[in-house]
């Protein structure tokens with residue numbers, strides 16, 4: 331097996347990580363345009379790590395405009411095999427309190443205004459998204475959280491909304507009631523879809539910053555309060571990330587769930603009918619099977 335290279339996407343409030351050896355910001359261009367920012371490469375616990383701030387340093391990209399395809403392409407291009415993301419989120423559960431971390435395993439996608447696939451007419455592909463997160467990588471995040479002394483809820487369904495406004499009370503009640511969502515945010519979709527298409531193992535860590543607007547004892551979401559919780563928990567997020575290389579270890583076998591082979595039988599378009607320009611754009615993401 332090849333080396334494990336850990337990718338880390340930092341969400342709101344997480345614009346860099348410290349403690350990297352040989353740290354270097356690298357500008358990477360992709361066929362999908364520029365990523366959110368330069369990528370910070372280096373070594374952590376002897377393992378290669380690539381970090382990307384999802385909204386860019388200074389928080390310049392809105393959730394709808396984050397260049398999700400360029401971000402995943404750039405991470406793949408730099409050799410990332412295992413991708414962890416850190417995101418701020420609202421909670422729909424009393425027991426998932428502000429300051430807690432939730433290891434998301436499932437998604438409900440309510441985003442409507444973002445390109446969601448690398449594939450299109452000219453090179454059509456359908457990957458499975460039944461299990462959109464990687465169990466092996468989630469196991470490593472769990473062990474890293476234990477090592478770092480960080481409380482982590484073992485699973486959760488993340489509702490991805492378009493934003494940028496927060497939800498209405500009626501939406502919040504629907505998501506946490508009939509829909510069964512546990513947390514809400516604006517960015518993990520289409521990130522998870524694209525990570526799967528790029529054959530990356532993906533595990534999203536959600537940091538609870540608020541109770542959205544449903545909780546009678548708490549008001550509507552207040553960004554100042556979100557930032558306060560993020561800042562108070564930044565050191566826990568960093569400790570978790572630092573413990574990850576040791577918890578994940580070298581990649582000795584292919585992904586048991588097949589994340590790294592997601593495209594194996596996914597491409598439908600006959601080789602003779604493929605759009606050459608699109609195939610060229612897919613070099614990093616799908617070069618293994620094209």
Ligand SMILES: CSC[C@H]1O[C@H](OP(=O)(O)O)[C@H](O)[C@@H]1O
Pocket residue numbers: 340341342343384385393416417418419515516517518553556
């Ligand atoms: C600062 S509250 C809203 C903002 O924060 C979350 O971003 P991220 O997922 O990148 O941490 C949420 O999705 C919104 O984009």
Ligand SMILES: Nc1ncnc2[nH]cnc12
Pocket residue numbers: 418419420421491496497514515516539540541542543551556
């Ligand atoms: N309540 C919420 N809804 C959507 N995104 C969020 N990010 C942080 N809190 C959020």
